[in-house]
Amino acid sequence: MINVVAYIRVSTSGQGESGLGLEAQRDYIERAAQANGWNVIGKFVDVVSGKLALEERPEGKKALAACKQHNAQLLVAKLDRLSRSVLHIAQLMEQVDFKVATMPQADKFQLHLFAALAQQEREFIAQRTKDALAALQRRADAGETEAVVKVSRRTQALEKGRAVADITVANNIRLSKIANYQTAIEPHLKSCLHDKVKTLQAVADCLNRKGFRTPRGSEFNATAVRRLMIALDLPLPKTV
Template identity: 80%
Template sequence: MNNVVAYIRVSTSRQGDSGLGLEAQREYIERAAIQNGWSVIAEFVDVVSGKQALEDRPAGKKALAMCKEHDAMLLVAKLDRLSRSVLHIAQLMEKVDFKVATMPQADKFQLHLFAALAQQEREFIAQRTKDALAALQRRADAGESEAVAKVSRRTQALEKGRAVADITAANNVRMEKVTSFQAAVKPHIEACLYNKLTTLQAVADCLNAKGIRTPRGSEFNPTAVRRLMQALDLSFNKAA
C-alpha cells in the first residue's frame, strides 16, 4: 500500500475557488485513496492564493517535507490546488511524486499537458474578457445608454468587492493581534492559577501586579479575566 500525504488549498477570499471547498476536496481525496489502495498518513491545509509556488506556502512546505521523510506521494483533489502555473507544476515534478484525485491514473506527461492546456485556456479567457470590457467602454464613451449602465454596474461591483476585501483584511489583522496577545498572556495566567488563586479578581490582581495589560492598555478586571480564560480554555479546576 502506497503512503500519500493529502494537501488541500482554499483561496484567501472565500471557502474555495470554483465551489471546491475544504470538505469537497477532502471527499475527493478520501475516495481516490480508497479506490487506489493508498494510505493517507497526513493532511495539510493552506488558505493561500494559487499563485504561490507550493514550497512557498506554509502548509505546502510541510507537506513536501512529510513526503520526503516518509517516501510518500502528494495527493490533491484537483491539479489547480497545487498551482495554476505550468512552470510551478513542472518544477514540482522534480521534487515529489504527486497524484490528482480526479484523475489518479494520469502520469507526469499527462499532468503536464493538462496544466498547459488549463493555463492556455485561462489566458484566452482573460484576453477575451479584456477585449470585451474595452469594447464596452468604447460604447459607453460614445454615449450608448445600455453600455453606460453596464460600466456603472461593473464599477460599483468592483468598489464593493474592494470594500469587502479591505474589511476581510482588517479582520484578519485584528484576529492575528488577538491570537498573539492571548498566546503571550496565557503563561502568565497559568502562573497565577498555579499559585492556587480561586477568584477572577485575584487573577486580575495577579496580572496587574505583573504589569500585564489588556489589548486596550487597561488594567485587568474580573470580566476581562473571565473572557480571556474562556478563550484560552483555562479554568480554576483545570489548574488545580
Template identity: 65%
Template sequence: MITNITNTIDVVSYCRVSSQGQGESGLGLEAQREYIARAAQQNGWNIVGEFVDVVSGKLAIEDRPEGKNALAACKKLKAQLVVAKLDRLSRSVHHIARLMEQTEFKVATMPQAKTFELHLFAALAQQEREFIANRTKEALAALQKRADDGDVQSVEKIARRTDALEKGRTAANRAKGNEVIQERVNSWQESVRDPIDLCIRKGGRTLQQVADCLNGKGITTSRGGNWTSIQVSRVMKNLTLQFPAKDAAL
C-alpha cells in the same frame, strides 16, 4: 501463482483555498476533500495526513505554511502528495515542473496521469487562464462600447456596478474598478466550479438536477439564494463545464 495483489500507496492530502472566507465556510474545501476521498477509495490510496492552506495559488507550494509541512510529511512518511485538482498545487507551469523534481504527486481528478501528462495539462491550464483574462478585458470593453453607443441595458449595468465608485474617479480608475468587480465575479464562479463538477460526476444530467444537488449541499448563489436551472446554465457556460457526452441538459 499469486494473483490480485493490490499495492496500497500512502498519500498525504493537500487542499488549498484562496481566501479566509472560503477556508471558514468550507466552500471549495469540502469539494476538494470529497474528490480526494473518492479517488483514494477507487485507487487504493491510504491517506496518512491532511494539510490545508488558505493562501493564493501564486505562491509555490514550498513557500506556503502548510504546503511546506505537507512536503515534509511526504518525505518523512515516504508518501506521495495528492491534490484534488492540479491548480490546487499551483497555477504556474514553472512551479509544477519544479515540484516534479522534488516529489511524486497525484491528482484526484486524473489519478492515472503520468508526469508528462500533468505537465501538459498545467501548460494548457495556464494558457486558458491567459485567454480568460483577455476575454474579460474584451468583454468589459465591449460593454463600455455598447453603453457609449446608447444601449440602455449596458448603461444601467455599468451604473449598477460602478455607482458607488464613480465620484472623483478618472476614466482609467473607473475602468480599473470594473475590472475589480469582474474579478470578484470570476472568483466566485471559480469557487463553485468543484461543487458543480461533483454534482455532475454524481449523476446530475440536467440543469435542474445540478441545481437541486447544489441546494441540497447548502451551497448558495452569489446573492445567497437557491439555485435554478437558468443560474446553473449561466455559470456552467462561463466555466466551460459540460455534461458527459450524449447527456442532454434540458
C-alpha cells in the same frame, strides 16, 4: 502500498471556489485513496490564494516536508489545488511526486499537459473579457445609456475585488509570519519540555528566561504556551 500526504486548499474568497470546498476535496481524496490502495499518512489544509507557490504556503510547506520525511507522494483533489501556474507545477515536479484524485492514473507528462491547457484556456477567457470590456467602454464613451450603466457596475465590482485582494494579501503575509515564528521557536519549546518541566506555566517561565516573547511581544503564560503547543501539534504536559 503507496504512502501519500493529502493537501487541501481553498481560497480566502470562500470555500466554494470552483465548486470545490473543503468537504468536497476531502471526499475526492478519501475515495481515490480507497480505490487505489493509497495509505494517507497526513493531511494539511491551507486557506490561501492559489497564486502562491506551494512551498510559500504555511501548510503547503509542511506537506512537502512530510512527503520528503516519509518518502511519500502528495495527493490533491484537483490539479489547480496545487497551482494554476504551469511554471509552479513544473517546478513542483522537480521536488516531489504527486497524484490527483480526479485523474489518479495520470503521469507527469499528462499532468503537465493538463496544466498547460488549463492555463491557456484561462488566458483566452481573460483576453475575451478584456476585449468585451473595451468594446463596452467605447459604446459608453459614445453615449449609450445602457453601456454607461454596465461600465459603472463593472467598475464597482472591480473596486470590491481589489479590496478583497488586499485583504487576501494581508492575510497571507500574516499567516506566513506566524508560520516562520512557530518554526523558529519550536526547537526552544521542545528544549524546555525536555528540561523536566511538568506544567504549562513552567514551560512559559522557561521560554521567558530564554528571552522569547509571544507574536504580540508579551511574556509567555500558560494559555499562550497551550495555544502554541496545539498549533505545533505537540502533546501537552499531563499536569497543566
